[in-house]
Amino acid sequence: MSEVRRDIVTDTWVIIDTENDEIPKVPVGDSGLSADCPFCEGHEGQTPSEIYAIRENGAPNRPGWRLRVIPNIHPILKIEGELVKSGVGVYDMVSGIGANEVIVETPEHVTNFSKLSEEQITLVLGTYRQRIEDLHRDKRMRYILIFKNHGPLAGASTMAHTHSDLIALPATPVRIKQKLYGAQEYYSYKERCLFCDIIQQEIEMADRLIFQSDEFVVLAPYASRFPFEILILPKRHCYTYKEINDKEINDLAKALKKVCQAVYEILEDPPYNLILCDSPNLLPKASYWATIRADFHWHIEITPRMYRTTGFELGTGFYINHIAPEKAAAMFRGQL
């Protein structure tokens, strides 16, 4: 019989159907080699002016960089203008204020994140922190989403050169609110961080644990929505990625490279999304999320996307997963 598991954080239920647990076939991805790639070093003139860069030498928008942050050339939200909230009868609207940046992760035409060096991934992770810090100063930005789309089935654009996307939003995402509420409810009952308890339990039970480093725990979540879903949690309780320290960044770079390589090898370069789940931009006087420093715990989700979602997922917000997370974790452990 299948199990119906609840994601305690978001109140999302997942049907774990272990009776048909063939490993899904991975659609063939594109190799995406491009001589004219605007993200490659030397092609800076093909992109908008950089917002931020890590350079060894050279002036802005010239060669000599190791990592570059540029505005998205087709921004869906714009930084200029006032944040106006208005009503349209019963409906609510805010103006399309926000930011839409691209973090170009390497000057070379590397098309797979797992092929970057640990050192280069360290620069990427440090840039995530820098961009969140910077954008949080602007109180119109309610939430900074950093994510990766790898492969067309995960919604990747035609840009194969490895990069992360950043979207700063003028409203707190409903999925983050669900997580905040779930964590808050647990905390108000237990006076403990839900995520800290999950870390402790997963280390003890071990069957969903993929590995642990000095600073991080990598596991297949109990209510995995997708086959081979991965959750990465910092061992140190911390509500926001903004406060990650350099030692943790170095350790996370190693862990991420290791796990992304395992995903690449076991699932043969599958489409996936990587999502940084952080706290919203706390407003100075908002009692709204008073306990957030104590009860929320930032984390990273990696979701291979071999299935298409159907009317079931759209209609319910629930998921069906044919690979038990215990099986996925065992396969990952076997690969590491």
Next chain:
Amino acid sequence: MSEVRRDIVTDTWVIIDTENDEIPKVPVGDSGLSADCPFCEGHEGQTPSEIYAIRENGAPNRPGWRLRVIPNIHPILKIEGELVKSGVGVYDMVSGIGANEVIVETPEHVTNFSKLSEEQITLVLGTYRQRIEDLHRDKRMRYILIFKNHGPLAGASTMAHTHSDLIALPATPVRIKQKLYGAQEYYSYKERCLFCDIIQQEIEMADRLIFQSDEFVVLAPYASRFPFEILILPKRHCYTYKEINDKEINDLAKALKKVCQAVYEILEDPPYNLILCDSPNLLPKASYWATIRADFHWHIEITPRMYRTTGFELGTGFYINHIAPEKAAAMFRGQL
């Protein structure tokens, strides 16, 4: 500038980006003709025994039917067994109890719902009511989801013969809870049904109205998550599809055929999902949703699926839509 619109019901925000509003290209679907289709009349022996049928003549599981309901041959939830709720440390689980049925909508090998006759669609809609009534008697079933997946990009199986899927769940979906909460909050403030107010406003504003029949309103929702999303609401306030009357069923069959034909023609047979959004199975003593009869209002969502979702939708629960619903509604009106 794009607009960021809030779906007042679910607290989902949608970025309506009208600056790049090309009509998305529709991937080519499969024609799916099959001489050996197990859903066709005469092939009853290839399916599990029928749960329900509308017959002109013949014994069960023999030819002579006009519509057939059968168990899914690979059920993800099973009807037999006790509903056991248990804990796994901090996590919650329920046993995989439920039902997974297929409503075969016609004895002929029709592969597109919009090609069914109004009379045949009337039988389908009556069957929805019958199945919900029947399954609600079983109080282990907390929510009955009826939906359609059309085309591979909408998650359709290899069965091209037009059919609806039914999944009875042992937990109330988070998306339905979001709708119930949204409706409840509005009601507690206004003492009016949110959906009734939406109907009135959309008829008055007219720019998102696709058409209205005697009993139904068909519109492009204000915060459409997908290009050409469609919302169908009964004009008569009613919290559950179980109480739809025969006159409404006849009228809805006409409206559905009309709108599905327009979708087929404008978007050239796109992949889409159709979802019936109903109340959960009310438990006799649950004060849980005390006001549900007054504040919830059943409806149908039709979502063409020309885009893949990315890390943005996964990470936020928000959506980006490049076609303004006002434009979509105008195109539909032009086609009708």
